[in-house]
Amino acid sequence: MKYNRNEAFRFSFSPPLPGFFSITKVANLEHESRIGPMSVLDISPRGVKFQTPLNLHEDADFELMLTLKLNDHHLGLRGKILWKQQGPSSFVYGFSMNAEEELEEIIVQELKAYRKEHE
Secondary structure, three states: OOOOOOOOOOEEEEEEEEEEEEEEEEOOEEOOOOOEEEEEEEEOOOEEEEEEOOOOOOOOOEEEEEEEEEOOEEEEEEEEEEEEEEOOOOEEEEEEEOOOHHHHHHHHHHHHHHHHHOO
């Protein structure tokens, strides 16, 4: 499935920001999986592009929790995979968050602080 991003604010990380993910729901039923490694390539208030060596099915009915640390703030981002691209040694995913407005604002504020610190 392809997804067109039309957000004005998207921040890319170089190098990618490390984190991990887990599957929290399968077919709308709570589920607990082992955690998997991931790296955030870019983020916006409503979505994330991340890479992982693990091959996830973008059409499967499951929800993920992405966990990362941005500045001193730990973020837990719930959502679904929208698209997938295979790279030479990993897979890149587009992820849409189920974010509340409050979390979107936290992400914007933390990204502004991150940018100031890393300029």
